[in-house]
Amino acid sequence: MVFTELLACLIPRSALTITVNTTFQELIEKMNQTGETFVILLENHFPTGIFTERDLIRCLAAGVSLDEKVRMYAQKNLVKIREDRPLAIPLTIMIEYGIRRLIVVDQKGNYRGVITHKDIFEILDPDLFKKEITAGHFIKNKPFYYLSPDHTLQDALNLMVEKNIGAVPILEDTGKTVGILTEKDFIFNFELKNLSEKLRNIALKKVYTVSKNEPISYVKIKFKACGVNHLVVVDEEERAIGLLSTRDLLSMAKETYSSYIENKFKQAKDLLYILPEVVLEILDLGYDQVVYWGSAKAQELLGEQINEKSVYEVFDQEDWYRLFGKLKKLNKVHKEPIKTLKGQIFEASGSYLKLQVEGEGKIHLILRDITQNHRFLTDLQTQIEVIKTLINSIDSMILVVDPEDGTFRFYNQMVLSILGYNQEEINQKTIYDLVYLPYQQIKTNLNMVVKEGKEIKSERLYLTKNGDKIPVETYVFKITLDKPYVVISSKVKPIYQIENLNRELSLCKSKEEALSVLYKYLLDFIDTLQFIEINAETGEILSIEVQGDKVLWKGCVEGNINECKAYRTGTLIEHKETFCPILKNEQNIYFFCYPLILEGRVVGVFSLIRKSPFNDLEKENLKKMLTNFSFYFINLYLINKLKEISYTDYLTKVYNRMCVQEFLKKEFNLWKRKGGNLSIILLDLDDFKTINDRFGHFSGDLALQKIAKLLKENTREMDMVGRWGGEEFIIVLPQTSKAEAKKLAERLRLLIERMSIDLEGGTIINITASFGIASLPEDGTILEELYKIADQRLYQAKNLGKNRVIAD
Numbered sequence: 026m027v028f029t030e031l032l033a034c035l036i037p038r039s040a041l042t043i044t045v046n047t048t049f050q051e052l053i054e055k056m057n058q059t060g061e062t063f064v065i066l067l068e069n070h071f072p073t074g075i076f077t078e079r080d081l082i083r084c085l086a087a088g089v090s091l092d093e094k095v096r097m098y099a100q101k102n103l104v105k106i107r108e109d110r111p112l113a114i115p116l117t118i119m120i121e122y123g124i125r126r127l128i129v130v131d132q133k134g135n136y137r138g139v140i141t142h143k144d145i146f147e148i149l150d151p152d153l154f155k156k157e158i159t160a161g162h163f164i165k166n167k168p169f170y171y172l173s174p175d176h177t178l179q180d181a182l183n184l185m186v187e188k189n190i191g192a193v194p195i196l197e198d199t200g201k202t203v204g205i206l207t208e209k210d211f212i213f214n215f216e217l218k219n220l221s222e223k224l225r226n227i228a229l230k231k232v233y234t235v236s237k238n239e240p241i242s243y244v245k246i247k248f249k250a251c252g253v254n255h256l257v258v259v260d261e262e263e264r265a266i267g268l269l270s271t272r273d274l275l276s277m278a279k280e281t282y283s284s285y286i287e288n289k290f291k292q293a294k295d296l297l298y299i300l301p302e303v304v305l306e307i308l309d310l311g312y313d314q315v316v317y318w319g320s321a322k323a324q325e326l327l328g329e330q331i332n333e334k335s336v337y338e339v340f341d342q343e344d345w346y347r348l349f350g351k352l353k354k355l356n357k358v359h360k361e362p363i364k365t366l367k368g369q370i371f372e373a374s375g376s377y378l379k380l381q382v383e384g385e386g387k388i389h390l391i392l393r394d395i396t397q398n399h400r401f402l403t404d405l406q407t408q409i410e411v412i413k414t415l416i417n418s419i420d421s422m423i424l425v426v427d428p429e430d431g432t433f434r435f436y437n438q439m440v441l442s443i444l445g446y447n448q449e450e451i452n453q454k455t456i457y458d459l460v461y462l463p464y465q466q467i468k469t470n471l472n473m474v475v476k477e478g479k480e481i482k483s484e485r486l487y488l489t490k491n492g493d494k495i496p497v498e499t500y501v502f503k504i505t506l507d508k509p510y511v512v513i514s515s516k517v518k519p520i521y522q523i524e525n526l527n528r529e530l531s532l533c534k535s536k537e538e539a540l541s542v543l544y545k546y547l548l549d550f551i552d553t554l555q556f557i558e559i560n561a562e563t564g565e566i567l568s569i570e571v572q573g574d575k576v577l578w579k580g581c582v583e584g585n586i587n588e589c590k591a592y593r594t595g596t597l598i599e600h601k602e603t604f605c606p607i608l609k610n611e612q613n614i615y616f617f618c619y620p621l622i623l624e625g626r627v628v629g630v631f632s633l634i635r636k637s638p639f640n641d642l643e644k645e646n647l648k649k650m651l652t653n654f655s656f657y658f659i660n661l662y663l664i665n666k667l668k669e670i671s672y673t674d675y676l677t678k679v680y681n682r683m684c685v686q687e688f689l690k691k692e693f694n695l696w697k698r699k700g701g702n703l704s705i706i707l708l709d710l711d712d713f714k715t716i717n718d719r720f721g722h723f724s725g726d727l728a729l730q731k732i733a734k735l736l737k738e739n740t741r742e743m744d745m746v747g748r749w750g751g752e753e754f755i756i757v758l759p760q761t762s763k764a765e766a767k768k769l770a771e772r773l774r775l776l777i778e779r780m781s782i783d784l785e786g787g788t789i790i791n792i793t794a795s796f797g798i799a800s801l802p803e804d805g806t807i808l809e810e811l812y813k814i815a816d817q818r819l820y821q822a823k824n825l826g827k828n829r830v831i832a833d
Contacts, residue, residue, distance in 0.1 A: 040065045040139040043076070043095060049084065050091040052076070062209055063126060065139070066099045072128060074099035078208040079191065085211065086186040097719075097788075104379065105130050125272070160244050160258050161237035164267030171196045171265065174203060174225030181206050182220060192255040192268060194232065195224050200264035202232045202257050234259045237266060244269065303327065303371065303392035307336060311722060314349065314388065326369065326394065340365055352377040352388060362399070363392070370399040418656070420649060421516040422487075422497070424456065425504070428471040428511050431455035442652075443517060443645050445490035456513070461486035461494055474501055475509045487515065493641045517645070526650060530657040539661060543654050544572045550643070553577040553634040559586055561626040577614060577634050591618040591630050599644065615639060619651045623659050674748040676726055677733035685747035685755055692759050693808045696801055704766035704800040706756040707815040708773070711793045711827040713752040724784045725752075728792060731782050739773060763800035767832040770796040774830055793828035795819055800832075 041061040043052060045068055052064065056078075066074035076099035084098055105128045129137040171194045172181055181193050185208065195204040210230070233251045235244055237258050247256065248271055258267040304320035316339065319331040327339055336345050341364040351358050357376045364370055375390035416423055417438040425435040432455050441451060444459065456471075457464055462485070473479045481501040486494040497515040504512050526546050533539040540556060547554055553573040560567055566586050571578050582588045591598040598618040615638045621629035631651060639647070672684040680688070689705070696703045710732065717725040729752060736746045736754060745757040758766050777794045784790060797819030799811045818831040825831070 038138050038140075038144075042067045042072075043099075044068075045094070045096045047095050048092055049081075049089065049095060052081070052095050053091070056081075063139075064095075064099075065128070066096065075126065075128075077125075078211075079189075082182060082208055082211055083186050086182050097786075104128065158241045159237060160235050160239050160241070160256075160269055161267075162241075163269055163273050164237070164258050167267060167273070169265075169267045171268075172206075172224060173198070174223065176224050177220065178211075178222050178224070178227070179220040181224065182211065190268075191270065194257050194265055194268060196265055202234065202259075202265050205230060205232045205255065205257065207255065232257055234263070234265075235269065236261075303390075303394070305331075305388075305390045305392065307388040307390065309377075309386040309388060312717075313337075314345075323392075327365065327367075338366070348373060362395070368396075369394065370396045418653070421514050424459075424513040424515070426456045426471065426511045426513060428475045428509065431457050431467070431471070434506070434510055442648060443489070443495065444487060445641075450490070459487055461488050470501070471511050474503050474511050478503055485515070489641060491641065495641070495645075527653055530654060533657065533661065536658060536661045536665070539654065539657050540570070543650070546650065547633065547647075548573050551633045551635045555581055555632040555634070557582065557586065557589075557592075557630045557632075559592065559628055559630070561623060561628045573634075577636070581632055586630075589618070589630055591620045591632075592627050595620050595622055595625075595627055597648070599639070617644065617647060619648070621655050621658060623662060628662065629658075674733075677729050677748050679733045679737060679754070680745055680747040682747060682749055685745060685749070685757060688745050689757050690808065692757060693801075693811075695759075701760050702762045702765075702800060702802075703811075704758040704761045704763055704798060705811055705815050706758065706766055706770050706773075707749065707797045707819045708754050708756075708770070708794045709819055709823070710752040711795055711823075713792070716790065716792070720784055720788065720790075724788075727784060728782050728790070731780070732777065732792070732794075735776055735780060736773065739776060740769070761800075763798060763803055763832055766798050766800060767830060770798055770830045770832070774828065778828060795822035795827050796830040797822060798830065798832040 041055060041059050041064045043055070043064045043066055045066070047055075055064070056062070063075060063077040065072050066076065074096075076095055080098060089098070126139055126141050129140055131137055168188075170184060170188050170190060172184065174195055174197070176195075184193055185191070185206075192205055192207040194202050195206065197203055204224070204227075206224070207230075233247070233253055233256050235247055235256045235258055237260055239247075244256065248254075254271050256269045257265050258269050260266050302320075303323040303326055305316055305323055306318040308315050308317050314336045316331050316334050316336065319327065323331055328334075331339065336349075340348075344363045348358060348361050348363050351361065352375070356379075359374045361373045362370060363373050371392035372395050373390050373392050375388060378387045378389075419437075420439065422440045422443060423435070423437040424433055424440060426432070427434055433451070436451060441447065444451075446454070457467055460467055470481060474481065481499070483499055485497055485499050487497055489495060495517060497517050499513055499515045501511060501513050504510050526542065529542045530539055533542060544554060551573065553571070553575065555572075555578060556570045558567040558569075559565070564586055566582075582592075586592050597620070599616070613636060615635050617633040617635075617639060619631045619633070620627045621631070633647065672680055674681045692703055710728075713725065713728075716728055729748075733746070733748065733754070736756065740746055740756060743759055744761075747755050747757070749755040756769075758769070761769075774794060774796060777792065781789050781791060797815045797817065799815035799818065801811060804811060804814045818833075822829045822831040
């Protein structure tokens with residue numbers, strides 16, 4: 026059967042190509058010269074778009090200037106197929122998704138040419154057309170559009186665009202054909218500047234007809250013999266009753282071919298259906314991704330009603346964004362973790378197929394349930410991390426020592442912090458290098474612990490990297506792992522009340538409370554304290570707070586945080602070998618600058634200033650206090666960030682629908698108790714879909730963001746601006762009458778109308794909005810009525826011509 030033959034048996038023909046600078050006028054001239062009905066857009070010799078005769082008809086009907094460049098209108102995704110694929114694959118894609126042309130590439134992805142549905146149609150097996158179906162069968166339920174000789178070229182153009190058809194027969198009052206107009210005629214035969222010409226005055230091309238009783242095998246032969254893409258179907262009296270195209274005839278192939286491949290698909294689907302893994306097929310619609318098939322395991326684990334669900338009703342939103350992003354970028358994923366809304370964890374592998382159809386592509390996913398394994402590993406890892414965190418966060422040095430040679434099996438972070446070593450350096454040391462005692466006495470103590478099982482409590486001196494001696498209280502005991510080891514827990518003799526600081530910090534509910542607690546402890550032994558809070562994303566200084574003796578403060582980095590070395594490097598800066606440019610002339614000022622770091626970004630800088638120098642023990646305690654504080658501060662920072670995320674719309678940064686509803690409910694209850702006024706404004710951007718269709722969803726998102734910013738900047742602090750859904754926004758106006766709300770809405774309408782929105786590529790667009798207003802008590806006493814009335818008035822504004830405000 027022909028379906029098993031390779032696509033290479035068809036010789037792809039070279040298509041007419043254009044560049045990014047080609048205009049509509051140049052395009053039409055090229056089409057006239059070559060007779061081509063579509064072109065491929067090339068950028069740097071790489072095909073990036075396709076533009077067809079139907080696209081040209083639509084642009085002409087929309088009044089696009091012939092001097093405008095075609096590039097902006099030729100941004101369709103190209104559907105590509107390798108030449109070593111069986112013919113069954115392109116036929117399936119063309120029939121299932123209504124695609125007329127495929128780009129053929131070789132095994133390396135190099136451009137080979139184009140094949141059309143007509144190319145495949147001409148080599149289809151004759152067996153596909155042995156079924157004795159007549160031409161009338163195909164027009165039975167198909168709309169028939171035609172014009173009279175008194176109609177104009179403009180009428181024909183409008184009809185073809187509105188009904189998305191490629192040809193229009195011209196009929197007399199008797200119903201007989203006198204001509205036919207096709208898309209090609211507008212490109213090759215007419216003067217496009219004179220679209221008011223009546224059809225009767227134009228020499229129309231010959232009409233080829235076929236009787237409604239002719240069998241399909243004869244129709245196929247006549248298509249090929251006449252060399253046309255359209256045949257007019259006539260009745261016994263030669264009156265036109267329908268129009269038949271080669272694409273219609275492919276449906277015959279679809280009926281026969283579908284029965285051929287149906288069993289193949291069914292066998293594959295049946296196998297997938299019973300697999301122990303979850304198998305999903307998902308359709309990418311551009312604005313959403315929808316599950317349209319799931320295996321038995323998918324229905325068992327994800328719900329019987331999984332089909333037709335949005336992925337956002339199945340998977341965690343952030344996990345899906347991450348997985349979907351990789352699919353779009355790489356066209357495949359392998360063993361990517363993803364979480365469902367039910368809390369299940371899956372390992373996902375699959376692929377993404379780009380399509381030039383109603384959506385953007387097809388996604389095939391196989392999910393392996395790793396919930397139990399993930400929970401076990403997560404719990405285990407959490408326990409390990411908790412233990413490591415606990416060991417590293419306690420204010421004691423922990424050393425596990427091999428008694429045979431004094432080397433370290435383990436040490437915690439506090440050993441490095443207090444003694445000043447890094448990991449590489451401490452790994453070269455032994456316990457004999459750290460404890461300020463004679464070698465033999467240390468050796469004797471280790472043997473006593475290991476061989477006699479004694480526990481030792483005493484005071485010792487430890488030597489830092491710089492040779493300083495630090496007094497510590499030690500507790501030594503034995504532990505058996507693969508062999509006996511000595512554990513030494515050493516605590517620096519406390520000078521500052523770190524335990525009390527931690528206790529008070531643990532009770533704080535906000536960043537401000539935590540800072541106040543820290544200031545109290547620090548100012549006991551420093552003269553001046555400065556804290557700079559920084560936006561981690563932009564580097565903007567959010568606030569500067571100064572405590573203590575402000576005479577010593579020199580206005581550190583008020584204008585530009587990049588002047589601060591602690592911020593630039595993310596490391597501790599102290600007055601020793603480093604000199605601060607702000608304090609460079611102050612010989613008797615000593616400083617200690619500590620950066621607060623969240624996920625690799627500096628979110629704050631502490632500057633501690635004193636008239637006398639810091640000794641090593643003081644500096645270690647300062648580090649310890651600030652390190653402990655950073656744990657509490659960053660936790661509070663993240664909690665506040667999560668609250669902000671849960672209340673705002675991720676795209677526009679205004680409040681989301683859930684938050685608006687909660688706010689409005691509170692304001693409504695307050696209005697019921699105290700009276701007064703309460704108003705809401707619903708606004709919807711006019712013809713927003715055309716922005717997405719013409720410039721892409723990224724441009725649509727950019728427009729939404731700019732509109733949201735305009736709304737926020739032009740409403741009061743007490744008002745709430747929220748995204749109600751899609752391109753619809755809501756503004757809640759407490760203690761505001763209808764007249765005041767209407768005045769605000771009219772002002773916002775004018776601002777939107779006058780605003781120019783810059784898109785990528787230098788494109789500038791304008792947009793308008795329609796408004797609906799409802800107020801209490803004029804429009805009712807029930808909150809649901811307020812929503813309903815505002816929505817009705819919004820649609821009334823749309824129906825009256827858009828770009829207006831309706832309040833009554």
